[in-house]
Amino acid sequence: xxxxxxxxxxxxxxxxxxxxxxxxxxxxxxxxxxxxxxxxxxxxxxxxxxxxxxxxxxxxxxxxxxxxxxxxxxxxxxxxxxxxxxxxxxxxxxxxxxxxxxxxxxxxxxxxxxxxxxxxxxxxxxxxxxxxxxxxxxxxxxxxxxxxxxxxxxxxxxxxxxxxxxxxxxxxxxxxxxxxx
Numbered sequence: 001x002x003x004x005x006x007x008x009x010x011x012x013x014x015x016x017x018x019x020x021x022x023x024x025x026x027x028x029x030x031x032x033x034x035x036x037x038x039x040x041x042x043x044x045x046x047x048x049x050x051x052x053x054x055x056x057x058x059x060x061x062x063x064x065x066x067x068x069x070x071x072x073x074x075x076x077x078x079x080x081x082x083x084x085x086x087x088x089x090x091x092x093x094x095x096x097x098x099x100x101x102x103x104x105x106x107x108x109x110x111x112x113x114x115x116x117x118x119x120x121x122x123x124x125x126x127x128x129x130x131x132x133x134x135x136x137x138x139x140x141x142x143x144x145x146x147x148x149x150x151x152x153x154x155x156x157x158x159x160x161x162x163x164x165x166x167x168x169x170x171x172x173x174x175x176x177x178x179x180x181x
Contacts, residue, residue, distance in 0.1 A: 012044070013121075016121060022037050026109070044088060045089065058143065073126075083119070084120055088116060090112065
């Protein structure tokens with residue numbers, strides 16, 4: 001189960017890396033593939049919808065009884081994760097505007113994208129350094145099974161669909177090292 005969480009963590013890091021590459025294109029004054037960005041942002045939004053609430057509930061419930069001294073970390077992580085969604089939704093809305101040829105200041109969009117990427121990477125770092133060791137230490141097999149059942153179904157299939165639909169994404173994901181966040 002922890003391996004599945006780590007795989008999901010790595011896939012999210014790869015998705016963020018793709019967005020980072022698009023940010024780099026923007027910073028160079030070029031136009032990135034906004035349709036590809038739309039797909040990546042939709043994937044992340046969908047994953048967050050299906051993953052954040054169950055993970056928070058299960059982890060907080062378990063740690064509340066087994067390791068109350070770590071509850072503050074879990075609550076902070078849950079809060080940080082929930083704060084990512086409005087940022088990402090704003091980026092999604094802005095990408096829609098760009099795809100509809102609306103006028104949008106690219107420097108502002110690039111700054112918002114950079115801020116979101118930094119915040120999500122910070123969350124992934126908390127997950128890797130704080131949450132995963134706690135899960136490993138305090139979760140029983142039953143807890144792990146409950147967590148596994150709470151993970152969104154089809155996350156891997158959706159990632160594969162994106163890779164097939166966007167060869168550029170597949171190439172970038174395949175060539176991308178999992179960034180240490």
